[in-house]
Amino acid sequence: MCRWLAYSGSPIALAELLYKPRHSLIDQSRHARMGVETTNGDGCGVGWYPDIGGGTDGAEPAIFHATGPAWSDRNLLELSRCVRSPLFLAHIRASTGTAVQQSNCHPFRYGSWLWMHNGAISGFPELKRDLALTVDPTLYPFIEGSTDSELMFYVALTFGLQDDAPRAVERMIGTIEAVAQRHGVPDPLQMTVAVSDGHRLWAFRYSTERHSRSLFFSTDVRTLRTLHPEIEALQEVADGTRVVVSEPLGDLEGAWHEVPESSYGVVEDGHGELHTFSPLAP
Numbered sequence: 270m271c272r273w274l275a276y277s278g279s280p281i282a283l284a285e286l287l288y289k290p291r292h293s294l295i296d297q298s299r300h301a302r303m304g305v306e307t308t309n310g311d312g313c314g315v316g317w318y319p320d321i322g323g324g325t326d327g328a329e330p331a332i333f334h335a336t337g338p339a340w341s342d343r344n345l346l347e348l349s350r351c352v353r354s355p356l357f358l359a360h361i362r363a364s365t366g367t368a369v370q371q372s373n374c375h376p377f378r379y380g381s382w383l384w385m386h387n388g389a390i391s392g393f394p395e396l397k398r399d400l401a402l403t404v405d406p407t408l409y410p411f412i413e414g415s416t417d418s419e420l421m422f423y424v425a426l427t428f429g430l431q432d433d434a435p436r437a438v439e440r441m442i443g444t445i446e447a448v449a450q451r452h453g454v455p456d457p458l459q460m461t462v463a464v465s466d467g468h469r470l471w472a473f474r475y476s477t478e479r480h481s482r483s484l485f486f487s488t489d490v491r492t493l494r495t496l497h498p499e500i501e502a503l504q505e506v507a508d509g510t511r512v513v514v515s516e517p518l519g520d521l522e523g524a525w526h527e528v529p530e531s532s533y534g535v536v537e538d539g540h541g542e543l544h545t546f547s548p549l550a551p
Contacts (some may be wrong), residue, residue: 271387271515272297272309273360273375275463277470277536278490278510280320283349285502287315287359290518298339298361303483303516304387309361310338311369313345316376316383317357318467328467330383334374356470358383358463365389365417372414377422379411381467382431386418387482387515388459390445392452393417399448400424403551421445421460434464434471435533435546443548446477461528463513472513473533473546484528486541487512496523509539 274294276286287294292302298309314334321328335342339361360375367373375385390396400420401409405427412423421441422430428440442458449457456478463472474484487493490510494503512518513534517525528534534543 271360271362271375272301272304273358273385273387273461273463273515274518275358275465275470275472275513276354276511277356277465278512278539279506280353280355281506283315283317283352283354283357283359284346286512286518287349288346291520292516292518294359294361294518295339297516301516304363305482306363309363310340311364312336312362312371312374313339313342313360314362314374314376314385315345315349315357315359316378316385317352317354318465320353320355329381330378330467332376332378332383334371336369336371336374356465356467358385358465360385366393367415367417370414373416373419375418376463377419379408379422379426382426382464384418384422384425384462384464386421387461388476390417390421390449391457391459392449392454395452396445396448396454396457399451400445403427403444421462425464430464431466434466434469435535435544436549438462438464438471438473438533439546439549440551442475443550446548447551461515469535469537470511470513471533471535472528474528475531475546479530481530483516485514485517485525486528486534488524488526493521493524497521507539509536509541511536511541
């Protein structure tokens with residue numbers, strides 16, 4: 270499996286979250302506490318929206334992918350020190366069987382959209398052909414890699430991700446489970462997913478067996494300021510700043526809340542909401 274982080278808020282240097290916290294994403298690449306694997310060294314990636322006049326202005330995101338482990342990637346370190354962004358996604362990969370190559374590193378990009386995933390489709394080699402056939406023919410040429418994660422992205426795009434992200438993800442899940450049922454594959458889907466269009470950030474937690482991989486969101490910054498006035502960094506970010514992570518970046522009491530099963534959160538214009546959702550049959 271993998272570990273990931275998504276940030277929305279005041280523009281900050283990527284290194285502030287990738288490297289500086291006690292249990293940063295880079296630390297998790299070697300010492301994950303809640304993942305299936307302790308080590309996540311099969312590649313890494315970051316996707317970020319440029320800060321334009323205090324916002325992203327719908328700009329196409331930039332991406333960086335590398336096939337080596339995050340803990341030893343000097344280019345990632347240098348980039349993260351210099352790049353500032355109000356909205357970015359970062360991912361460290363532990364392959365579930367597909368090749369370690371740049372085209373299989375997250376986040377994946379289509380136009381202004383970014384997508385990353387932790388989890389797996391069980392029996393993916395058996396289900397892959399049927400799932401690929403559900404992808405809109407105009408979208409299929411944009412698939413570059415061989416992962417279940419990227420194929421999930423394009424199935425969701427086919428089902429209208431750009432118009433209604435939660436409903437498209439519900440339809441994607443329902444399609445995967447229907448295809449798996451036809452092939453006799455039990456409990457086919459395990460996922461936490463982050464997706465963004467540059468303005469909004471969604472984070473989904475779901476598994477067919479209802480025992481999903483871990484996912485947490487940060488407490489309201491105003492609450493954290495009250496609990497921990499000694500932390501200067503909390504005074505510098507906007508009230509609506511939010512971080513979503515596979516596992517907490519530290520042990521700060523009151524800082525993190527678990528995303529409930531079969532739920533998604535959305536952050537937009539500094540406001541965050543949690544909603545429940547369920548698969549939609551095709």
